[in-house]
Amino acid sequence: MASRKEVADLAGVSEATVSRVLNGVGPIKEETRRKVLEASEKLGYVPSAIARSFARSKSGNLGVVLPYVPKAHLFSAYFFSEMLSGIGNKARDSGMDLLVMFRSPGEVMNYADLFRRQKVDACIILGAKDDHGELAAMQQLQEEGHPFCVMNQHFAGESFLEVDADHVEGSRLAVHHLTEQGYRKIAFLNGPDSYSNSQERLLGVQIGLKEAGMELDPDLLLEGNYSRRSGVEAAATIAARLDEIDAVFAANDRMAIGVMHGLRERGIEVQNFPAFVGYDDSDAAEMSVPPLTSVRVPFYEMGELAVSKLIHGSLVGSASTEASGSPSEWPRELLPTELIIRASSIRK
Amino acid sequence: MASRKEVADLAGVSEATVSRVLNGVGPIKEETRRKVLEASEKLGYVPSAIARSFARSKSGNLGVVLPYVPKAHLFSAYFFSEMLSGIGNKARDSGMDLLVMFRSPGEVMNYADLFRRQKVDACIILGAKDDHGELAAMQQLQEEGHPFCVMNQHFAGESFLEVDADHVEGSRLAVHHLTEQGYRKIAFLNGPDSYSNSQERLLGVQIGLKEAGMELDPDLLLEGNYSRRSGVEAAATIAARLDEIDAVFAANDRMAIGVMHGLRERGIEVQNFPAFVGYDDSDAAEMSVPPLTSVRVPFYEMGELAVSKLIHGSLVGSASTEASGSPSEWPRELLPTELIIRASSIRK
DNA sequence: TTGTAGGCGTTATCAG
DNA sequence: CTGATAACGCCTACAA
Numbered sequence: 001m002a003s004r005k006e007v008a009d010l011a012g013v014s015e016a017t018v019s020r021v022l023n024g025v026g027p028i029k030e031e032t033r034r035k036v037l038e039a040s041e042k043l044g045y046v047p048s049a050i051a052r053s054f055a056r057s058k059s060g061n062l063g064v065v066l067p068y069v070p071k072a073h074l075f076s077a078y079f080f081s082e083m084l085s086g087i088g089n090k091a092r093d094s095g096m097d098l099l100v101m102f103r104s105p106g107e108v109m110n111y112a113d114l115f116r117r118q119k120v121d122a123c124i125i126l127g128a129k130d131d132h133g134e135l136a137a138m139q140q141l142q143e144e145g146h147p148f149c150v151m152n153q154h155f156a157g158e159s160f161l162e163v164d165a166d167h168v169e170g171s172r173l174a175v176h177h178l179t180e181q182g183y184r185k186i187a188f189l190n191g192p193d194s195y196s197n198s199q200e201r202l203l204g205v206q207i208g209l210k211e212a213g214m215e216l217d218p219d220l221l222l223e224g225n226y227s228r229r230s231g232v233e234a235a236a237t238i239a240a241r242l243d244e245i246d247a248v249f250a251a252n253d254r255m256a257i258g259v260m261h262g263l264r265e266r267g268i269e270v271q272n273f274p275a276f277v278g279y280d281d282s283d284a285a286e287m288s289v290p291p292l293t294s295v296r297v298p299f300y301e302m303g304e305l306a307v308s309k310l311i312h313g314s315l316v317g318s319a320s321t322e323a324s325g326s327p328s329e330w331p332r333e334l335l336p337t338e339l340i341i342r343a344s345s346i347r348k
Numbered sequence: 349m350a351s352r353k354e355v356a357d358l359a360g361v362s363e364a365t366v367s368r369v370l371n372g373v374g375p376i377k378e379e380t381r382r383k384v385l386e387a388s389e390k391l392g393y394v395p396s397a398i399a400r401s402f403a404r405s406k407s408g409n410l411g412v413v414l415p416y417v418p419k420a421h422l423f424s425a426y427f428f429s430e431m432l433s434g435i436g437n438k439a440r441d442s443g444m445d446l447l448v449m450f451r452s453p454g455e456v457m458n459y460a461d462l463f464r465r466q467k468v469d470a471c472i473i474l475g476a477k478d479d480h481g482e483l484a485a486m487q488q489l490q491e492e493g494h495p496f497c498v499m500n501q502h503f504a505g506e507s508f509l510e511v512d513a514d515h516v517e518g519s520r521l522a523v524h525h526l527t528e529q530g531y532r533k534i535a536f537l538n539g540p541d542s543y544s545n546s547q548e549r550l551l552g553v554q555i556g557l558k559e560a561g562m563e564l565d566p567d568l569l570l571e572g573n574y575s576r577r578s579g580v581e582a583a584a585t586i587a588a589r590l591d592e593i594d595a596v597f598a599a600n601d602r603m604a605i606g607v608m609h610g611l612r613e614r615g616i617e618v619q620n621f622p623a624f625v626g627y628d629d630s631d632a633a634e635m636s637v638p639p640l641t642s643v644r645v646p647f648y649e650m651g652e653l654a655v656s657k658l659i660h661g662s663l664v665g666s667a668s669t670e671a672s673g674s675p676s677e678w679p680r681e682l683l684p685t686e687l688i689i690r691a692s693s694i695r696k
Numbered sequence: 697t698t699g700t701a702g703g704c705g706t707t708a709t710c711a712g
Numbered sequence: 713c714t715g716a717t718a719a720c721g722c723c724t725a726c727a728a
Contacts, residue, residue, distance in 0.1 A: 004705070014716075015705090015715090016708090019708090025707090028713070029713060046465055049407075050402050050705080051704075053398045054705075054707090055705075056707065057720070069433050088414075088450045098447065099448075100446045118396045118399075260637075264637070286576070287609075288637075351721080361699085363722085373724090376698085402704060402705080
């Protein structure tokens, strides 16, 4: 493999000049540039990313932390592959590589070490929970001035850079869609309270009901864990009170589908199903029978946005990796959600 | 951030000794070790991964190339997230980090440059196609002696390190399951021929039919592109000849479900559906209505295996990153597939 | 068992 | 506009 020195020799210039040409830095005489490029081409020279990182003290990597994926599949693959694609494409445009890490079940991630070891210049955290260890790890990142972005989770009272969708509005839309059609007895199957997303959905549901002059019946508020199985389990409750329930709004598609399955298992026919609305508008919604009305979340765009913010904020790529912006610089702006209406929620 | 020199000073040893202790290299007096560890702990010293990479000329990264994910979602997110999890966990155990890259639509990947730039020490290629550019890129890798592994795609005549599942057997099992129950008019909806997986499925189908004293009716061999949509389209053909078809085997779950949807759209009732068998045993199979019989592929395990092979083969981690093994060292061993029987294929 | 010193391939600074 | 040259932080013979 050709070295830079060989290129320099062949081009009749110094190594420094080769470097400048290849990095497009500083003013270079056109002829010199051409000579260098030719020599480099001919020799098949490729600069070492490692050496460059070393010299610049920057890895050129964007870290992406993914949640632990248990057998139960609490998290939908759709969710993450969409976000990851968005992140990946945008990162590529910015010349960064993606370093992905899976959070492990027990272990509390020490995010700061990622930076200290210089494996990443910035990072995006997906599927975080609002628990003590997680919060502390992020606060440390913040204190040490490492650029990072949290997706799909809000930490109240903190000034983290966050990217999220408007789940309050998404949930309100879902409920409004139901009440508008005359459904009055709406059960809400939410996810665990430890995700801000769940709390936001609850709020949206309450707002939606209030708009229709109703309020959430505590008996009709159920909690699952975002897995299909938990939906199946919730179906037991729902089946038992089918006469007091005419619609079900679930906090994600997997649970909505789980409930449908559970009802079927109990011999309840589709025509006797309550109306259903899910959330995420994942593949599964489209594939479900009946096709599931669902709240679309722009995961892909959220991924892109997270990268843009990280880079655009001069948090990465600029000379100073110092402090991330102040709270006021990063107001919480939410991407819009949208209701996709399918057969499951249409009044028969 | 504490430097190694400070640690050395505090511990009263040389930097080299600090390095040895932290890397567990060479014989060290227990007391020295303790002193170094203490000093390092107290100062919060964290060695720079970049500098280490530089000194060792190894990035410590395992590259994972993912296919382009089009809007059409030809590839199932399930498929990749499972493989990625398997790869990720195993890689972590081996102290490697994952560098993921998305293939872009037009561009022919130059895999070799990844290595030349030293971004990765080894790489795993997912969702490769058997086309000219792809093959050439891999041959180059092979020639230059870079360790890599191809998953889910076989390149005949090449001696690449490959990890795949036994799709011939998986397909045979699917067909056998159908013929065993007396289904005789079996339509096969395959994927594009440019994936070896499709070819293997076809072979398995032929074997399965032959075992039952039948053979594949060319009119009942359909081709989709692994997307749900292509299944919906195939449903047109199937619906038109519903009297000549009593079972459908699709090369993946998405297409199987697409066919079901297509039939429903045409007003065909579930009780008049042909038997269905899908492939991959993805989430969707379980969520489908009726639940879809499918061939389980151990994607997670395949991911783990790929990493093991790459590492175990001393292809990575050892001093020599020279040639990858000879063909005979890497015979094509296939992970077992398994038929998961659900309602869709049970004789009513 | 430990210290010394050379080298890894770039970038960046400073002269010229 | 271009050429020297000093870091960069760690690993690893080699020497002691």
